[in-house]
Amino acid sequence: MRYYISIDIGGTSIKYGLLDEEGRILEKSSIDTEAHRGAAAILEKAGRIIDLYREKQEISGICISTAGMVDCEKGEIFYSGELIPHYTGTPFKKVLEETYGIPCEVENDVNCAGLAEYKNGAASGSRVAVCLTLGTGIGGCILIDGKVFHGFSSSACEIGYMNMYGSDFQTLGASSILSKNVAEKKQEDPKAWPGIRIFEEAGRGDAVCIAAIEQMAEILGEGIANICYVMNPEVVVLGGGIAAQEAYLKPLVTDQLRRFLKPVIFEKTRLEFAKQRNDAGMLGAFYHFQMRRQECS
Numbered sequence: 080m081r082y083y084i085s086i087d088i089g090g091t092s093i094k095y096g097l098l099d100e101e102g103r104i105l106e107k108s109s110i111d112t113e114a115h116r117g118a119a120a121i122l123e124k125a126g127r128i129i130d131l132y133r134e135k136q137e138i139s140g141i142c143i144s145t146a147g148m149v150d151c152e153k154g155e156i157f158y159s160g161e162l163i164p165h166y167t168g169t170p171f172k173k174v175l176e177e178t179y180g181i182p183c184e185v186e187n188d189v190n191c192a193g194l195a196e197y198k199n200g201a202a203s204g205s206r207v208a209v210c211l212t213l214g215t216g217i218g219g220c221i222l223i224d225g226k227v228f229h230g231f232s233s234s235a236c237e238i239g240y241m242n243m244y245g246s247d248f249q250t251l252g253a254s255s256i257l258s259k260n261v262a263e264k265k266q267e268d269p270k271a272w273p274g275i276r277i278f279e280e281a282g283r284g285d286a287v288c289i290a291a292i293e294q295m296a297e298i299l300g301e302g303i304a305n306i307c308y309v310m311n312p313e314v315v316v317l318g319g320g321i322a323a324q325e326a327y328l329k330p331l332v333t334d335q336l337r338r339f340l341k342p343v344i345f346e347k348t349r350l351e352f353a354k355q356r357n358d359a360g361m362l363g364a365f366y367h368f369q370m371r372r373q374e375c376s
Contacts, residue, residue: 081139083368084132086125087360088145089188090114090162090215093121094357095128098365100139102198104358117164118156122174129179140372141183142364143171144191148234151371154185157233162215184368188212189236190227191363192318192353193220198366200359201316201351209312210353211238211303212319217249221310226370238306243298252298254321260291278324293331300335307340307348318353325352 080099087094089112096107113120125143132138147159147166154172175183186194193202193210202208208222219238221228228235239249250256254274261277262269264287281288303315321328329352337345355362 082132082136083140083142083365084129084138085142085361085364086128086144087188087191087364088112088121088125088143089360090146093124093128094361096358096361097132097135098142098361102362102365104361107358107361112163114163118166118169121163121166122169122171125171125175126178129175129181133179138179138181140368141175141179141181142361142368143175143183143185144188144360144364144367145171145185146188148237149185149187149190150233151184151186151229151367154183160216182368182372184364184371186227186364186367187218187220188360188363189218190220190229191361191367192355192359193222193227193316194225194363194366195355195359196316196318196353197222197225198362200354202314205313207310207312208314208316209236209303209306209310210316210318212353213252213254213299213317213321214319215253215255217253217302219306221312227367238302241302241305243302248298248302252295252302254319257291257295260294261288264291274320274324278327281327292328296328296331297335299332301339303332303350304336304339307336307344311344312348314349314351316351316353318356318359322353322356328352 083098085096092109093112094109097105147156150157155170156166159166171185172183189212196202210220212218217239219236221236241248258269258272261272277288
């Protein structure tokens with residue numbers, strides 16, 4: 080039996096675990112990213128995780144899922160926003176392979192989440208799928224016959240930057256904006272209004288929370304519809320923490336898609352919510368590693 084370390088690096092937390100060759104998660108945990116400490120600190124944390132598991136058994140591969148735009152051939156970050164200082168240029172594959180002598184593959188976190196949903200989730204068996212993750216921003220992934228479409232320069236489906244109303248998709252429709260909008264209306268700290276509380280209060284009839292969620296659904300519906308006109312996906316999968324609110328949010332977003340899409344396209348486009356949740360990044364990183372190894376063999 081072969082064993083693999085999978086590390087999912089997000090802006091808030093780093094999820095990590097030990098997987099077997101069948102993709103079963105044998106152990107898992109998480110630590111704070113401490114993104115403000117920058118790329119060097121994240122590489123150091125990855126190293127400590129690898130050391131932890133190498134003490135237990137032989138490791139056959141290191142699988143990395145990470146925020147930022149990733150050059151999968153080089154296994155490095157070629158562009159990152161300001162959330163993680165000095166992250167652009169971080170050569171994960173080179174550093175980890177040279178340090179440990181273990182094969183390493185790196186992929187963008189949303190692409191990893193999409194792979195997880197295709198392999199065993201809401202996009203399973205689809206020919207063309209678009210997966211979105213909603214959190215601090217909005218990330219996107221295009222899957223064609225189960226393979227991530229990276230585009231010409233590995234920056235396909237960076238939909239968060241899509242222009243809308245003089246702003247962009249993620250500035251208007253991300254989960255973090257939902258908290259900000261409610262907090263502004265109530266003149267309170269956004270930290271007091273995490274998404275889960277907003278949906279709970281909306282369920283109790285809070286007018287401010289209801290209106291903010293409906294506004295978010297409208298932005299999502301219009302943004303997703305624009306993507307559908309270009310990609311004509313069989314299924315659109317919504318992931319991130321918002322996936323837990325499927326019962327409340329799915330009817331609202333579906334109504335907006337019906338509004339913004341021509342019936343002939345709407346009727347052939349499924350909206351689903353992610354199934355893999357917190358494990359998606361780790362699982363997708365493992366699937367990406369497998370696919371890269373097959374391509375290189």
